[in-house]
Amino acid sequence: MNFDIVIVGAGPSGLCFARALAGSGLRIAILERQPLTALAAPAFDGREIALTHHSARLLQALGIWQRIPPEAISPLRDARVLNGLSLYAMKIGHQDGGRDELGYLVSNYLIRKAAFEAVQDSPEITLLTDSAVASVSAGDDAVCLTLADGAMITAQLLVAADSRFSETRRAMGISADMHDFGRVMMVCAMEHEVPHQHVAWEWFDYGQTLALLPMNGMRSSVVVTMSAHEIQALTEMAAEDFNRAIEQRFQHRLGTMRLLSTRHAYPLVTVYPDRFIGKRFALIGDAAVGMHPVTAHGFNFGLRGADKLAAEIIEAQSCGRDIAAAALLRRYERAHRHATRPLFLATHAIAKLYSDDSPPARLLRAASLRIGNRITPFKRAVAQMLTEAR
Numbered sequence: 001m002n003f004d005i006v007i008v009g010a011g012p013s014g015l016c017f018a019r020a021l022a023g024s025g026l027r028i029a030i031l032e033r034q035p036l037t038a039l040a041a042p043a044f045d046g047r048e049i050a051l052t053h054h055s056a057r058l059l060q061a062l063g064i065w066q067r068i069p070p071e072a073i074s075p076l077r078d079a080r081v082l083n084g085l086s087l088y089a090m091k092i093g094h095q096d097g098g099r100d101e102l103g104y105l106v107s108n109y110l111i112r113k114a115a116f117e118a119v120q121d122s123p124e125i126t127l128l129t130d131s132a133v134a135s136v137s138a139g140d141d142a143v144c145l146t147l148a149d150g151a152m153i154t155a156q157l158l159v160a161a162d163s164r165f166s167e168t169r170r171a172m173g174i175s176a177d178m179h180d181f182g183r184v185m186m187v188c189a190m191e192h193e194v195p196h197q198h199v200a201w202e203w204f205d206y207g208q209t210l211a212l213l214p215m216n217g218m219r220s221s222v223v224v225t226m227s228a229h230e231i232q233a234l235t236e237m238a239a240e241d242f243n244r245a246i247e248q249r250f251q252h253r254l255g256t257m258r259l260l261s262t263r264h265a266y267p268l269v270t271v272y273p274d275r276f277i278g279k280r281f282a283l284i285g286d287a288a289v290g291m292h293p294v295t296a297h298g299f300n301f302g303l304r305g306a307d308k309l310a311a312e313i314i315e316a317q318s319c320g321r322d323i324a325a326a327a328l329l330r331r332y333e334r335a336h337r338h339a340t341r342p343l344f345l346a347t348h349a350i351a352k353l354y355s356d357d358s359p360p361a362r363l364l365r366a367a368s369l370r371i372g373n374r375i376t377p378f379k380r381a382v383a384q385m386l387t388e389a390r
């Protein structure tokens with residue numbers, strides 16, 4: 001089989017990248033190890049994705065936003081950051097970002113479903129599901145892949161979108177810095193008595209980090225970060241016990257709470273590779289930048305990278321140039337590193353500081369929040385960075 005571009009991984013990044021290339025005249029294959037049924041009707045995975053204004057615009061341009069039921073898009077008006085036992089909060093308001101809302105919340109499974117449907121509408125994209133790559137090699141003129149069933153595929157460009165633990169990245173010899181925070185994040189949907197007013201909470205408590213992501217109605221996505229064994233106990237608890245335990249962890253600030261969904265646990269491991277590119281090869285999505293979810297930027301970066309790489313490829317294709325030229329790939333890498341590295345490092349520092357409960361760290365945590373709250377240009381910069389309003 002021969003294609004112009006082969007993408008490994010039909011997650012949200014791989015699907016959006018393929019869709020961004022639709023109509024360019026390029027023949028695209030997506031290799032995915034999951035079955036077609038899992039892509040067509042993805043299961044709820046607990047993740048509520050905070051999307052920036054920039055991401056919403058990109059999804060609209062890809063014809064994906066329109067496929068998400070409007071009632072499933074929740075506005076994220078303001079954000080509040082709390083620390084320890086104090087009631088004092090740093091407030092990031094929508095007006096700091098110059099918009100009616102900071103961004104939007106959409107369930108990950110709905111994004112995946114909408115992206116899959118958009119790709120199904122693009123005849124130049126071939127989905128090869130239940131597929132596993134056995135080996136890859138990149139030559140001067142083409143990339144060759146051998147699949148586990150023995151099938152051979154050649155392409156001009158190979159793109160890995162196969163998660164932060166990308167096997168393709170490793171097969172292409174690209175090393176990555178990985179950091180395991182030694183914590184696990186549990187996510188689920190809950191109903192609660194006190195209205196959330198569409199305000200997100202990030203509460204860096206001692207011994208636990210809690211977050212509340214407001215969904216339409218009296219519902220929120222509840223996020224609890226603790227050690228693996230504490231999270232395991234929480235996920236295995238009977239629903240009634242779980243409800244009482246979460247009410248208590250939120251110090252009853254949301255009144256009575258009730259579990260509405262399955263509970264999902266994600267170990268906190270961040271990844272940043274040494275390079276995003278190789279010969280006729282590029283990384284996108286979490287395979288390129290595996291963010292800590294606390295600043296809610298993983299998929300926003302995934303979309304941004306996919307958009308940049310697709311724009312470079314379409315430009316080269318329309319001028320009859322090589323779509324995998326080294327200079328083109330270097331431009332993508334430079335732009336994506338520039339867009340992601342500062343927030344990746346800042347997120348890492350915030351996550352480390354606010355999970356440190358030692359007395360000096362407690363002082364620094366409280367002081368940073370108060371200073372940040374008083375400096376309007378700082379808050380404005382944070383709001384604009386988080387919402388990508390421009």
Ligand SMILES: Cc1cc2nc3c(=O)[nH]c(=O)nc-3n(C[C@H](O)[C@H](O)[C@H](O)COP(=O)(O)OP(=O)(O)OC[C@H]3O[C@@H](n4cnc5c(N)ncnc54)[C@H](O)[C@@H]3O)c2cc1C
Nearest residue numbers: 009011012013033049050162163285286296297298299300
């Ligand atoms: C709890 C949580 C909350 C989050 N909240 C936010 C948020 O608010 N905002 C935000 O922007 N981001 C958020 N993220 C990050 C976001 O979910 C990810 O950035 C996004 O899902 C990455 O998409 P992806 O397509 O790159 O990778 P993935 O979603 O990991 O998909 C990878 C795909 O590749 C396939 N695959 C893997 N290996 C192979 C292989 N060898 N061969 C074939 N196929 C393969 C997998 O089956 C999968 O379909 C959050 C993440 C978590 C865990």
